[in-house]
Every structure is written in structure tokens, then in C-alpha cells.
Amino acid sequence: MNLIIALIAGIGFGIGLTISGMVEPLIVLAFLDVAGAWDPSLAFVMCGALAVFIPGYLLSKTKMSKPIFAASFSLPTRSDIDKPLLIGAVIFGLGWGISGICPGPAIANLSGMDEKIFGFIIAMLVGMIAANKVKTT
Template sequence: MPVLASFVCGLVFGAGLLISGMTDPQKVLGFLDLFGAWDATLAFVMAGAVAVAATGFAIARRRAAPAFSARFLWPDRNDIDTPLVGGALLFGIGWGLVGICPGPALVNLAGLSLPIVVFVVAMLAGMIGQNLFDRNLWRRRAAAPRAIETSPLPSRADG
């Protein structure tokens, strides 16, 4: 059941991206281009998405458990650290270069156009590269005597 529910959620999410026009990189770039012919659509997409998600989350907060699993896995971090800032910066540069972020990239994959396939392969490589980078960093820090005693290990991801 949780797998079926998750599939349906992915389907609805993808439909939302298609209907909103956010799978079209030109439309996304039109929003990011403040100094050109600005297209404010993305702000309306965000407003609609945040309003409905916030309502759903408020309902979830009042419940003991989700329908098909043991507990709610709310992200539990609230610190602003260097990886958060640096990662968001790198992501923003990549997003601005072509106007595609991970969700629309996967939805667009269905069309199997060459640039999208190249983008998705490169994106997955970047994600794997970041995993390896992270592991090496932790190994090096773990080898340093008592260097990270007080620094908390990264817990659940935000998204």
C-alpha cells in the first residue's frame, strides 16, 4: 500500500508540474530572468503548492501516524550550516544555466530528448559524486582525534 500510494503521489506531483508549465525550462528561465520579459508564473505555482501542502501538513500534525506507515518522518534539523548554503548556491547556478531542477528533469525524461537525458545522467553523477565526497570527508574527520565530538551528525534530510 505505501508503494502504491507513493506512485499515485508521484503521478499527481508530475501532473502538477506539467499543468503549471514548470516542466518547460523556458518558462522557468522566464521567471528567473528579472531583467528581461519577466514571467511571474513560477511564483503562483509556489504559492498554490505551499498553501495546499501547508494545509495537508497541518492535518498531519494532528494525527498520530500516517495511514500506511508507522510514523511521520518530519525533517528534524534547524541549523544553518555551510553545506546548506554552499549546496543551495551550486544548485542555483546549475538551475539558472538551463532552467531545470530535479522534479521537472524526471518528468521530462518520458520524452527521451537528448538534452534531458544528458541532464539527468549528469545530475545522477553529481549526486553520486556528492555521496563519495561526503564519505571521504567524514572518514578524514573521524581520523582526526576528537575533532568532531560536539558536531552533530547529519540527520534526516530536508527533502
């Protein structure tokens, strides 16, 4: 059942990204261009996502002892801000700013069969593997 729920959530996420235009790197880059032709549409998408997330999160913290389709909630146990977190955030932000795309929209863009997206996904996977190798050594 968890896989079915994950599939449904992923399809919904992909549909939402596509409808909102967040799979278009130029829209994302325009949002990041605060000193130029700034496009605030990404902020509206984020606010819409938070409007759905916050009530569900608060409900889960106050009214639910466990999720409907799982034995327990999977919540983070760490709250510290350490060097690997900061370095990873900077590298992620640089990649997002340079390409205008992040992993979720990239995966949603695979359906368009664009070779640039395939290149991005391959580079992302190589980066993830390399980071994991560095992390474990």
C-alpha cells in the same frame, strides 16, 4: 502500500508539473529573469502548491498522531544552517539557473525522450554520486 502511494503522488506531481508548464526550461528561466522579461507564472504554481501543502501540514501536526499508511511521520530532525547546506544550495541554484530545470521536472520530462533531458539526468546523477563520495570522505 507505501510504494503505491508514492507512485500515485509521483504521477500526480508529474501531471501537475506538465499542466502548469514547469517542465519547460524557458518558462523557469523567464521566472528567474527578474531584470528582463520576467514571467511570474512559477510563483502562481508555488502558491498553489503551498495552498494545498499548508493545511495538510497543519493537520498532520495538530490532529494526527501518525500518517495513514506509515508507522510514524518522517520529519527532519536538523534545523541548523551549516556550510554543506549553503554550498549545496548555491550549486543547486546555479544548476537550476543555468539549465532552467530542476530534478522533479527533469524526471517528468523523461517521457518526452529529449536527449537534452537525458544528458541533464546523467549529469545530475554523476553530481549526486560525486557529492556523496566527497561527503563520506
